[in-house]
Amino acid sequence: MSDQNATLGLSSVDRSGLRGMVSARVGTWLLIAIALCLPMVVGGSWVFALGVCFANAIGVLSVSVLVRYGGEVSIGHTFFSAVGAYTVAILDTRYGIPLWFSVPLALAFGVVAGILFAWPSRRLSGIYLAVSTLALALAVPEIINNADSLTGGYEGLYVSKPLVPGVKMSLQRYYAALAVLLAVTYGLSRLRHSRQGLTLLLAKSHPAAADAFGTRRVWARIAVMGISGGIAALCGAMLAFAGSTVSPSGFTFWAAIFLLVGSVVSVYGLTFPRALIGGAFLTLIPQFLSASGAWIPVLYGVALLGVILAGHYLPQLTQAMGRRKGGA
């Protein structure tokens, strides 16, 4: 057996893996530093757009978690983000409760909503689960409009309470979203190495094996939906604060589809840079294309195709080029 290990060249694999990990970590820290400094460099509208981009990046993470840990796809996560957004907005406008208290509540409500959805749908998977999440997405705007005495109906609600009194509101909206995004990516990086994370990953690929080692597949599904729902609610909470308004138009079926698109574009990554790619695709690319008028959907489609193809083939191309360089 030891001979076998020797022929595998495991130490060289470990070395190259370590190098990759170090460079990825340095890149992430660099990106965080840039994000922290950006408001000092860019103008007000960009600070606002980047704040919304961070909030959307959290939403992208919520879908990616479901894919990575549950092996399932959702096209209805706007339901959970609406739960978070309206928790923050209603507590802010109706009861004057600031973000410090409303965000943890939004997270708790999102987790509960995820669990409540997961329980009846625990035996569904693949296309059947995706379609059942679609029902959530279609129901959200109607639920919001019908509860207009609480939600403000079509007009929505305006979130105005500062997080830290005396600090410029535009900066608060930016940094709060960035802080929550960083907290979520940190939490997810911890989850990956935790006992719960390991068992969830086994339950995704081999549910029978997970069962045989003490992890019930039903528990795994409910746990993943709870986590995903909680993160989506944080996305909604931050969309409400960073975007300052909450209305049904932000939680349509198309918004749910775009969360999935963002997740695909980020290759279901759960790191800060990957989430940013997804969030930027949802927020910044439409802004860049805004001058193109009627061509916006076409150009967006082309950009989407380009990013997906690059995400799919770039690692293989890089690997092939590395091999060629190594051979020469």
Place this chain on the structure above:
Amino acid sequence: MDVLTNALTGQGISLSFGGIKVLKGLDVSFRAGEITGLIGPNGAGKTSLFNCLTGAYSPQEGQIAFAGQSLDGLSPAARASKGIVRSFQHVALSPDLTVLENVMIGVARNHDTGWLNAFLPLPRGCAERAEMERAAMGALADLGLADAAHSLPDALPPGMLRLVEIARAIVGKPDVLLLDEPAAGLNNSETRDLMQTLQKLRSGGLVMVVVEHDMDLVMSICDRIYVLNFGEFVACGAPDEVRRDPDVIRIYLGSDDD
């Protein structure tokens, strides 16, 4: 420890899929401290019996008990928490996890830190992770796999993956260890290593059952052998008795004329 009081037993186990009877009223007793072989041609019902014992299948008739306590109605996860673990005929490791992490799952059932520990760097969660890592590394070292601990399963040959599965099964110090074709895909030297490992694992408190097609392995390490054919036991006894049994020779091992 009394081998009979700690036995995994089944009485009258019957299992059908539609109109097809897969297991026909089987009575079994797998004793602690022994290695029991379960052999038979393909389709004889060996894996189905494993699935009944671990709770993956619910037999239509019969009772299954461990150490005198009924296991009927318990889920596979609940049986795992009672120390009944298994390996799989087809390797069932997570491709997203390293070898070490896959093996760590084998001890997960012995730990119970809450969800906050999964997301935050709290002392209990960190200690749990370190303890799981230590146990998994020990099991890998016992099977000569320590060098592969940080590799992903995709990077390893099938024989090694089999051994990783066994490491995952034994790391939690189970009371019942059910191994489904552990030598499948192993070369001769790996099979010899496996035989030594299984013999080392033999202990007073452990019920070990091995489903295997490799007759050399079964005959060398097993204390008792059950021979299954078309859902019925055709023989049961020590390896030498089974080897001489005319029914076994006819249906499974082949006659002298072959």
